[in-house]
Amino acid sequence: MRELRREHMLNAxxxxxxxxxxxxAYLVDEPFLITLATRVAILAMAGVGLNLAxxxxxxxxxxxxxxxxxxxxxxxxxxxxxxxxTPVLMGLDGTNQMLVxxxxxxxxxxxxxxxxxxxSLRTSGIFFIMITLAFAQMFFYFALSWPAYGGEDGLPIxxxxxxxGLNTMRPWNMFVIAFVMLMLVLxxxxxxxxxxFGAALMAIRQNADRVAAVGISPFGVKLAGFVISxxxxxxxxxxxxxxxxxxxxxMMAWQMSGELIVIIILGxxxxxxxxxxxxxxxxxxxxxxxxxxxxxKFWLGLVLLSVVLFARGGFIGLLxxxxxxx
Amino acid sequence: MADPVLELSHLDKAFGAxxxxxxxxxxxxxxxxxxxxxxxxxxxxTLMGQISGRLPPDSGTIxxxxxxxxxxxxxxxxxMGLGRSFQISSLIPEYSxxxxxxxxxxxxxGHAYRFVMPVRHDRRLTEPAIEILTRVGLxxxxxxxxxxxxxxxxxxxxIAVALALRPAxxxxxxxMAGMGTEGVGRLVTFLKDLKQEAxxxxxxxxxxxxxxxxxxxxxxxxxxxxxxxxxxxxxxxxEVRRAYLGDEVSA
Numbered sequence: 001m002r003e004l005r006r007e008h009m010l011n012a013x014x015x016x017x018x019x020x021x022x023x024x025a026y027l028v029d030e031p032f033l034i035t036l037a038t039r040v041a042i043l044a045m046a047g048v049g050l051n052l053a054x055x056x057x058x059x060x061x062x063x064x065x066x067x068x069x070x071x072x073x074x075x076x077x078x079x080x081x082x083x084x085x086t087p088v089l090m091g092l093d094g095t096n097q098m099l100v101x102x103x104x105x106x107x108x109x110x111x112x113x114x115x116x117x118x119x120s121l122r123t124s125g126i127f128f129i130m131i132t133l134a135f136a137q138m139f140f141y142f143a144l145s146w147p148a149y150g151g152e153d154g155l156p157i158x159x160x161x162x163x164x165g166l167n168t169m170r171p172w173n174m175f176v177i178a179f180v181m182l183m184l185v186l187x188x189x190x191x192x193x194x195x196x197f198g199a200a201l202m203a204i205r206q207n208a209d210r211v212a213a214v215g216i217s218p219f220g221v222k223l224a225g226f227v228i229s230x231x232x233x234x235x236x237x238x239x240x241x242x243x244x245x246x247x248x249x250x251m252m253a254w255q256m257s258g259e260l261i262v263i264i265i266l267g268x269x270x271x272x273x274x275x276x277x278x279x280x281x282x283x284x285x286x287x288x289x290x291x292x293x294x295x296x297k298f299w300l301g302l303v304l305l306s307v308v309l310f311a312r313g314g315f316i317g318l319l320x321x322x323x324x325x326x
Numbered sequence: 327m328a329d330p331v332l333e334l335s336h337l338d339k340a341f342g343a344x345x346x347x348x349x350x351x352x353x354x355x356x357x358x359x360x361x362x363x364x365x366x367x368x369x370x371x372t373l374m375g376q377i378s379g380r381l382p383p384d385s386g387t388i389x390x391x392x393x394x395x396x397x398x399x400x401x402x403x404x405x406m407g408l409g410r411s412f413q414i415s416s417l418i419p420e421y422s423x424x425x426x427x428x429x430x431x432x433x434x435x436g437h438a439y440r441f442v443m444p445v446r447h448d449r450r451l452t453e454p455a456i457e458i459l460t461r462v463g464l465x466x467x468x469x470x471x472x473x474x475x476x477x478x479x480x481x482x483x484x485i486a487v488a489l490a491l492r493p494a495x496x497x498x499x500x501x502m503a504g505m506g507t508e509g510v511g512r513l514v515t516f517l518k519d520l521k522q523e524a525x526x527x528x529x530x531x532x533x534x535x536x537x538x539x540x541x542x543x544x545x546x547x548x549x550x551x552x553x554x555x556x557x558x559x560x561x562x563x564x565e566v567r568r569a570y571l572g573d574e575v576s577a
Contacts, residue, residue: 200432206419211401213401214433215430217399325471
């Protein structure tokens with residue numbers, strides 16, 4: 001019980017820090033730092049999506065970048081057509097409304113996750129990892145070779161998509177949108193984890209045979225979890241494209257899938273704020289050490305290695321103790 | 327005579343040239359404990375796998391409460407009321423004893439796809455869970471993760487989880503395995519009571535416990551049923567003595 005309260009306090013502290021740093025940057029007019037915090041928030045959101053599949057359900061998807069990229073392309077393609085006033089397909093117009101784009105990104109990501117999940121969740125272990133990777137690479141090469149939306153060069157978003165009542169071109173506004181969405185997604189994650197569905201999903205990770213023996217089909221529960229996971233990561237992808245005002249096939253590359261896994265392992269697999277810590281470490285390393293050396297990923301690798309060897313619960317586990325389900 | 331709760335007819339299962347189940351037929355009647363015994367490698371585990379749904383038989387049928395369940399999945403059979411315990415304790419290791427039972431209760435109530443209400447304070451789960459843990463004598467260990475329970479306690483928790491399903495038939499795979507004499511004694515008394523609730527198909531190595539508990543015994547050797555009957559019939563069957571009990575007595 002004490003550990004539980006300690007984790008709550010740590011989570012509150014992390015949320016406050018993620019808000020306070022860009023707030024300070026806003027007050028002293030450091031837009032670069034605000035954008036950095038926005039990046040952390042959006043990457044964390046993508047991580048929360050994967051954390052649902054990997055952390056709760058034990059589904060080690062090495063292809064979550066495909067949802068991230070698909071979300072990104074939703075934002076890019078819809079904005080591209082809205083900008084050029086051309087229909088997307090069959091008379092459907094593009095849009096520059098973020099809210100609409102998010103819905104489309106979530107719907108398509110969910111659909112894709114349902115298809116990939118239905119085919120790959122029959123397998124487990126290394127086969128599951130490889131199949132999810134293969135599907136993601138398939139879409140990566142498709143995006144690479146499809147010239148209509150820039151192909152290899154990617155697709156710029158000239159003007160950031162709009163949000164009702166807020167000028168999204170202002171870094172602070174964009175940060176607030178990302179921060180609020182991250183908090184909502186975290187609340188959703190916490191709610192699912194505490195629910196009957198979450199109880200079944202986490203039990204399947206630990207012992208699927210037992211769950212089947214009490215009468216819950218593991219496949220259906222895993223598939224539902226995988227779809228929700230893909231939708232969240234897709235939403236994050238749409239927001240990331242808007243933040244960088246650019247979408248390219250690299251969002252779908254296996255390196256991106258790997259980064260999402262690294263984020264979760266660094267922060268603490270299955271922990272609510274694990275992806276937030278993981279994303280902050282990743283972006284922090286990139287900025288601090290990326291300026292000093294080209295080989296900053298080597299140092300990140302060392303950190304990852306020590307977490308895997310000495311702190312299996314990630315940084316949240318290190319600071320808040322082992323997770324208890326009660 | 328009442329209809330059997332569980333009825334296996336002419337089940338066959340081969341792994342390559344090895345016939346692990348060879349034309350096995352047996353019934354489980356309401357109110358009885360039917361013990362399935364046999365030396366190691368007799369095919370008991372394979373047979374249990376086919377009844378629970380983990381292994382498909384090559385031929386033959388399994389009927390449960392009058393329905394053909396031969397092609398149903400493990401989860402479908404469990405939902406119909408087939409409550410099983412595992413030979414090697416198979417629980418949710420990070421979940422406490424209470425949450426292991428709650429998971430079974432949640433499955434029986436049929437709500438795996440509820441996303442909103444937290445389970446921790448769901449009294450439709452927590453209250454019956456404590457009741458069931460009290461029945462098997464584990465109420466004092468309710469909040470302990472099952473991985474941290476003792477071997478004997480895990481065996482009891484296996485039974486508690488099966489109880490939570492309120493099954494129409496219990497499938498108990500070596501519930502006494504690795505338990506001390508005292509634990510076995512308590513479990514024998516408990517199972518004698520339990521059969522009033524639902525009949526039990528019991529696979530067990532502890533011969534003493536089997537003879538004290540079973541209403542009927544079926545002996546399996548090399549996948550075949552070599553004898554079936556009440557305790558005395560099986561004890562005095564010359565083929566059984568030669569193939570199985572003889573080894574035990576001399577050992």
